[in-house]
Amino acid sequence: MEKFDINTLGIVFALVGAVLASLLGGIGSAIGVGMTGQAAAGVVSENPTLFGKVLILQLLPGTQGIYGLLIAFLTLTNIGVLGGSAEITFAKGLLYLAACLPMAIIGLISAKQQAKASVASIALVAKRPDQFGKAMIFPAMVETYAVLALLVSLLAVANIGGIAV
Amino acid sequence: MAQEYIYAVARIKARELSLLTQQDIDRLMACKTPAECFRALADKGWGTGGEQTAEAIFAAETEKTWALMHELLPDLTPFDVLLYPIDFNNLKAAVKCTVTNTEPHNVFMQGGTVDPQKMQLAVRQNDFSLLPDFMAEAASEATQVLLQTRDGQRCDVILDRACLSAIHRAGMESDNALVKALAELKVAVSDIKIAMRAQHTGKSRAFLEESLTPCATLDLAELISAAEKDAEALYAYLGRTDYADAVAPLKAGASAFEKWCDDRQTALVKEISRQDYFTIAPLLGYVTARQNEIATVRIIVSGKQNNLPDERIRARLREV
Numbered sequence: 001m002e003k004f005d006i007n008t009l010g011i012v013f014a015l016v017g018a019v020l021a022s023l024l025g026g027i028g029s030a031i032g033v034g035m036t037g038q039a040a041a042g043v044v045s046e047n048p049t050l051f052g053k054v055l056i057l058q059l060l061p062g063t064q065g066i067y068g069l070l071i072a073f074l075t076l077t078n079i080g081v082l083g084g085s086a087e088i089t090f091a092k093g094l095l096y097l098a099a100c101l102p103m104a105i106i107g108l109i110s111a112k113q114q115a116k117a118s119v120a121s122i123a124l125v126a127k128r129p130d131q132f133g134k135a136m137i138f139p140a141m142v143e144t145y146a147v148l149a150l151l152v153s154l155l156a157v158a159n160i161g162g163i164a165v
Numbered sequence: 166m167a168q169e170y171i172y173a174v175a176r177i178k179a180r181e182l183s184l185l186t187q188q189d190i191d192r193l194m195a196c197k198t199p200a201e202c203f204r205a206l207a208d209k210g211w212g213t214g215g216e217q218t219a220e221a222i223f224a225a226e227t228e229k230t231w232a233l234m235h236e237l238l239p240d241l242t243p244f245d246v247l248l249y250p251i252d253f254n255n256l257k258a259a260v261k262c263t264v265t266n267t268e269p270h271n272v273f274m275q276g277g278t279v280d281p282q283k284m285q286l287a288v289r290q291n292d293f294s295l296l297p298d299f300m301a302e303a304a305s306e307a308t309q310v311l312l313q314t315r316d317g318q319r320c321d322v323i324l325d326r327a328c329l330s331a332i333h334r335a336g337m338e339s340d341n342a343l344v345k346a347l348a349e350l351k352v353a354v355s356d357i358k359i360a361m362r363a364q365h366t367g368k369s370r371a372f373l374e375e376s377l378t379p380c381a382t383l384d385l386a387e388l389i390s391a392a393e394k395d396a397e398a399l400y401a402y403l404g405r406t407d408y409a410d411a412v413a414p415l416k417a418g419a420s421a422f423e424k425w426c427d428d429r430q431t432a433l434v435k436e437i438s439r440q441d442y443f444t445i446a447p448l449l450g451y452v453t454a455r456q457n458e459i460a461t462v463r464i465i466v467s468g469k470q471n472n473l474p475d476e477r478i479r480a481r482l483r484e485v
Contacts, residue, residue: 035171039442042175050179119171119442126179 010093011079011086017100018075021153024104025068028111032061035115036122043126050125053132057122060139061115064107067150071103074157091165099156106149114142173237174442177451180233183210185458185485193462194478199469206462219466223459224275230455231276234448241278243445245335246348247452249299251277253328256304259284260320264311299334303327322376329355329378343437343446347453350433352380354426357408360392361415361422364399382407420481427483431457457483 040054073082075096080086088096117139124135189209196202199219206212212222234241241248251274258272259281273281279297284304287295293305307323310316329352336348356377363373373389383406391402400412414425430453438450461483468478 038171039175042172042177043179046176046179116443119175123175123178123442126175127182 006090007088010088010090011081013090013093014075014079014088014096015081017097017104018072018079018081020097020104021075021100021107022065022068022072025071025107025111026065028108029062029065029068032064032111032115032118033058036061036118039119039122043122047126047129050129053125053129054122057118057125057136057139060118060136060143061111063143064111064114064146067146068103068107071100071150071153071157074154075100078157078161089165092160092163095160095163095165096157099153099160101153102149102156103153106145110142110146110149114139114146117142170443170445170448174444174447176237177447178442181451181454184454185209185461187485190461190465190482190485193465194475196469199466202462202466202469211462219463219470223463226455226459227276230452234452237448238445243339243341243344243449244452245278246332246339246344246351247449247456248276248278249328249331249335251275252279252300253324253331255279255281256284256300256307257321257324259288260304260308260311260324261317263288264308299331300327322372325355326376326378333378333380341445341449343434343441343444343449346433346437347430347449349380349382350430352378353382353408354411354429356380356383356385356388357403357411357415358422360388360399361396364392364396424481424483427457427460431484454485458485461485 036058040058043054044051076082079088079093079096121135121138125132189205192205193202196205203212203219203222206222207214212225234244255273255277256279258269261267262269262272263285269281269285279300283295287293287301287304288308291308293301296304303323303326307320310323311320332348333352336345336352339345339348359376360373362368363376370389370393373392377385377388379385387402388399391398400415403409403412403415411422411425411429414421434446434450434453438446441447464481464483465478468481
């Protein structure tokens with residue numbers, strides 16, 4: 001019987017990382033944009049002139065899905081799924097999985113929390129349209145943490161290839 | 166996370182801009198005649214254009230509010246605490262009209278949770294199983310009491326107590342903070358009103374025990390003992406409860422206390438629903454705000470109709 005090579009699992013773990021980054025980020029953004037979309041539709045049905053303003057607030061929780069996709073693409077490219085050599089050791093596979101987790105987990109949580117802040121800001125704009133600038137800052141603050149997670153995942157995924165493991 | 170109210174709450178937050186402001190109230194107060202008030206109200210979009218009387222305008226506004234709620238929500242159960250008084254008012258009318266064998270003309274209020282015709286049918290056929298559980302037993306008891314004793318007040322006491330019990334139960338069963346708080350407030354202020362009136366008219370302990378409804382913020386045994394003693398004992402007891410600030414308006418008279426009740430409800434609604442974007446609370450808040458502004462406009466218009474001085478009208482105006 002042929003001996004099982006544990007390194008063949010490396011690509012599996014790396015792919016799981018890429019999948020989680022796009023999956024959880026996407027789920028968070030889908031929930032978030034859905035929530036803010038409902039709020040935006042409610043406001044526009046009463047005051048259609050606010051469409052442009054509430055549309056921007058609706059889209060804010062959508063960025064986590066894009067960040068997740070970016071990390072997934074980068075990972076797929078680095079591990080050779082989109083072309084080139086797909087020889088990833090077991091240790092490297094785990095490293096790619098770990099590198100994708102910040103974007104996956106924080107993407108999911110921050111999108112949902114940002115959606116709550118956006119819904120509140122949409123209600124604020126409905127009552128005081130002149131306060132749009134301030135209203136946009138509150139949900140945008142949540143974005144900071146999604147961007148930090150993106151940076152960590154991005155730097156890690158981009159540099160794992162150079163590690164000799 | 167509750168998401169089913171997000172659209173409705175956003176619409177209501179936008180709709181809140183059309184509520185009457187203090188400036189609108191001042192403009193109404195500046196009107197010389199009720200006709201001028203009607204024109205000012207029409208400018209704010211009140212009525213449907215064809216109403217001839219103030220009551221018709223108020224009925225149209227109430228209908229608009231509930232039509233909006235029906236449009237926004239498939240289930241109005243969370244509003245039961247606001248709708249049960251309408252149901253029990255209609256039940257009183259159905260029982261009294263049936264027992265006294267009179268035709269009900271314009272006695273039923275619209276917008277309750279139970280069709281008034283169904284109530285009338287249940288009382289006429291003596292088949293109270295047609296009614297929902299929360300009113301069937303009380304309806305049967307009130308009908309028997311009225312048939313046997315012709316005592317309208319006892320009939321009212323039975324139905325009022327059943328109404329308050331239903332409100333309290335609805336509040337306790339709800340998981341929404343505002344529904345709970347509104348139910349508690351409504352039962353507590355009703356108990357205070359009953360105790361105060363019973364004290365003034367020298368009613369017995371048995372009457373108080375039958376009329377008052379248990380709630381979390383009042384100790385009924387203490388309230389009954391105080392009401393049996395004198396007004397000062399009642400004020401002293403209330404001074405030790407969450408309703409200490411009701412003592413001054415109670416001393417000032419019934420209309421001052423009514424104003425305090427409405428203002429307290431408005432403050433409660435503002436406190437709980439202002440920062441809430443995901444539950445039923447802002448919708449409940451909107452409905453109570455609409456009821457409040459209709460009550461305020463009714464006070465202004467009837468004051469103008471009866472040529473009351475502005476100071477007396479202003480003293481009765483609710484917070485908007």
